[in-house]
Amino acid sequence: MASLSRWALLAALPSALAAAPAYTPEQLARLAKAGEENMRVCKYIGWTWAALVGATLVYRWSLELLCHVRKLANLNHGTSSDGRQKYFSIPDEKFSAMKNHLITAPLLKKRHNREFKLSAATNVGTLPGRLQTLFLVGYLAMSIALTVITIDWHTPDQWYDDGLNRTGYLAVMNMIPLFVLAGRNNPLIFLLGISFDTYNLIHRWIGRIVVFEAVAHTAFWLAKKTFTMPDAKAWAVIASSMAHSEKIMTGTIGTFAFVGLLLSSPSIFRHAFYETFLHVHIVLAIIAIVGTWMHIEEEKSKVFLVAAVSFWIIERIIRIVSIIRRNVGNGGTKAEVEALPGDAVRVTLRIAKPWKFRPGQHIYMYMPSVGLWTSHPFSLAWSSEDDDPHNEKGLPMSRQDIFAAKQTTMSLIIRRRTGFTDTMFKKAELSPAGKFTTTAFVEGPYGNQSFASYGTVMLFAAGVGITHQVPHVRDLVAGYSNGTAATRKIVLVWIIQSPEHLEWIRPWMTSILGMDKRRDILRILLFVTRPRSTKEIHSPSSSVQMFPGKPDVGALLTKEQEKQVGAMAVSVCGTGSLADDVRKGVRERYTSTLASLSFPQVRDLATLLSTSLVNLYDLQPGETVSLFAGNSILYPVAMWAAVRVGARVNGANPAHGVEEMCEALRVAGTRVLFVGLEGLSVALEAVEQVGLGRQRVVVLCEEGEWEGKVQGVRSLGELVELGKTLPEAREWSIPPDLSNKDVCGYLNFSSGTTGKPKAVMLSHHNIIAQCHQLAQQQVVSPGQRYKILAVMPLFHITGLVRFCHYPVFMNGECLMLPKFDFTTMLQTIIKYEIEELILVPPIMIRIVKDSAARPYLPKLREVVKRWSSGSAPISPEIIALLQREFPNAGFRQGYGATESTACISAHPPSHFDYKYATTVGKLMANTTAKVISLTDSGVELGPNETGEICAKGPQIAMGYLDNEVATRETFKNDWFHTGDVGHIDDEGLLHISDRIKEMIKVKGQQVAPAELEDLLLGHEAVEDVAVVGIVDEYAGERPKAVVVLKQGVETGETVGRELLEWVKEKKVRYKWIKEVEFVKEIPKSATGKLLRRVLRDRERSGVGRGLVVRDERVAAKL
CATH class of the missing domain: 3.40.50.980 (Rossmann fold)
Incomplete structure (x- = not known):
């Protein structure tokens, strides 16, 4: 009975629908007004797109103009890399910050290109960048806002219709950017310089918005029926409408097609079944378009759909015409596919009608004999002109004949994956000679990129990603040679799993290495991550070097940035993780x-x-x-x-x-x-x-x-x-019976002649006293807050006092560089106007000598008021250079040790002058010093008499932790015996001339000779050894080993190198030996004590020296 009732109800529906009342004049007026409002909302979307395109166009043209001006300005700087393109090497602080935090930033901390994977073969996509996310979230928010504004949500009869119409309009309107951005020939790619991948991302998200709007459109229609009618009647009307109304039926089909597009488009399906996905996607899109067209009644709404479909049709026509134009005639396009080691193929294309090859281009290749309907994007790696084997005209008689006798070939390297590439590799591998020739069709080219306006170009590639970078290398080397590029330095970093991958590009790289002036500009760094043995790793030359393992991207970037010429460009093509590492490294070097x-x-x-x-x-x-x-x-x-x-x-x-x-x-x-x-x-x-x-x-x-x-x-x-x-x-x-003098708060290491580290016990009183002493000599410009740059390490006594405590004591600021970067340091000094620089001598040397500092010198002269040093000796030559470059700055030298909580003496403001730089200043407040005889420690010497310096004051340490013997030797009757030789002049200035304790100071770090002597004595070839410090312009001092070899061991370069490497393997870098000198015996006293003074005198005079083996590379690494 219930069933018969339903059939009766459905049978009566057509007449019921026909008898439905028409809209009243008031309702028609309201619908007309709503239609105008919907068109206005659609125009908002149009104006938004116009504004975005316009703003991006201005931005892109500004960058293009800058690149053009930069290139023209630097073409005539000569081909020497000494011709620094100074102006363009200084980054714009605000633009750098914008790139760092927005334009090139990942969504969160680092991850952007590295895929999320459920398994090795299952890719579920990547995270968008920060700017991409901002656009997508903004567009989604705008779409939601435009859906709900101006709708009267308080009147149910109205909001059903208004919501229904609004979502329909917006869904159709958004189809225009949806279809425009989907095409390979999207005009915005050329106009705005935004990659197809980014447009594809936006296309996917706008597609999702269209689907949700279409679903919402259907939901409003269902809501109107179900909420305004009894349930039974409502669902009967809905069923009848879907069965008898063409408008509702086609709309429902279109909605289901849209939902099918959404469900089939997640990354996991696209990557796993790309070819199937592509064809299903097109079929569902056509069904959705046809369904939507038949569903729409208003002509003004169809205009949006016509525009969207027109873009799609035109783009398809352009692609077809491009394929015909490039591949028809002249015997068609042929592809020679050659199998290569390492699961790759080289495809050489003889294109029927080629184009002018440019770096950064890619094509879509169709190969019917391998994959009938499939096309895949590949980067063009090489282009050359070969003799045409099909030319039968004989000797060329005209210019046209000469060009006709040549045929352009373009080459690709394709890594074997699954599907199309797997089939192609197998076919080549099974063919005679490992290659086959077949008909192909080429679509393109798409994209191009030039780095010719940059002075320094760094190219990273992993695996087959080298195909993107090789054209840039050839183009830039050629441009450098013929004077059409501003580039003065190219660094190519290629990461491969095995040396056999070098075969992929060997003929092309041979051609590049033979280019004119290549050695002046190009360095190639090869990193082999899975070598079968160390014998495979060898560097052919200084400009082509090979290393095992993965590169330290940050270190490579820092090295090139410190010596960059002009503006610097960094490009990467490879795995997602490599791209993320490079992006992270670049962003860290944009700004602090x-x-x-x-x-x-x-x-x-x-x-x-x-x-x-x-x-x-x-x-x-x-x-x-x-x-x-x-x-x-x-x-x-x-x-x-x-x-x-x-x-x-x-x-x-x-x-x-x-x-x-x-x-x-x-x-x-x-x-x-x-x-x-x-x-x-x-x-x-x-x-x-x-x-x-x-x-x-x-x-x-x-x-x-x-x-x-x-x-x-x-x-x-x-x-x-x-x-x-x-x-x-x-x-x-602190307990009541103690004071801050009695409580050890800090332990800092100091080595003695035994070579064993001793923990110096510093009380809280020591630290506070030193801060008070420093403050009495401090000068800060009026209106300025005390600021200091922490270049030296915090674990050093200088870092502990000057960078961790003193800024707090002064209510000032301490700026820290997590990793030393020379350029960043200079930029920070200028940006924060740091008046006093506490630096070790090697950094001062770089500032006055390194060409990378030259662009910053004018600003530095304005900012720097004072140089401060004291951790190592500084030569008069460097003082002279500082005075020449910074004549208006002062110079402050300090002297002390870990045992004196840093400073015993320093120059007061009255002596901030270069003429006092060879002295170490006057005694700190509440500090007493005396000079005792080197032969009789009970005799105190007078002014200008040389002996051992002893000091006492509130900054002198408590002693050595758990080392009573060393404490008694060093701290006698409250006097700290420094072990340094010097004198106090008539003006009260302290002079240091020698060192009793024999410690070697390398860039402010203490090296105990005994520690290195013990290590070298453990080598099977060494009979006896003495280590002394020798002068080094860069590091202040460096260790030198004077060695007696065991009987039967041949003196020479080989054993010398072996000893240098022995130390490198076991000690931190600053302890590495600079020289090994071979002698017959070590000078010693009658009691067997080493006479290091004799060795130092011999070093200074050069008399009686033996064979010396030097490590010239270490200075650059320290």
């Missing part, structure tokens, strides 16, 4: 991170961190917290967290090897170890060897910054967050 912490923030973070250290690590007062880390704004957080609960802070060099770190941990008695990411692997091995355990290692980084988790190891950021959930640790106070 601008991360900052105020002292109240440091205090709050230190409170939370100390709470975790006490609650989770049971840290007690007097125990040691070690910081083996580079400069970071989190370093003071860890330092003051330990101090807050009464622990001692121990800073040490993060570049230590395992053996050196183990010794440091033992000497300091470390209970908790903070370590930077760069030293984590060494730290984990060291803590296991000393029995500390990895659970007491903390990585010095914020939460979420550390990707590679290690079980049991936490980050500083993680401990800060945990501190919020734990009972706050009480702040430690």
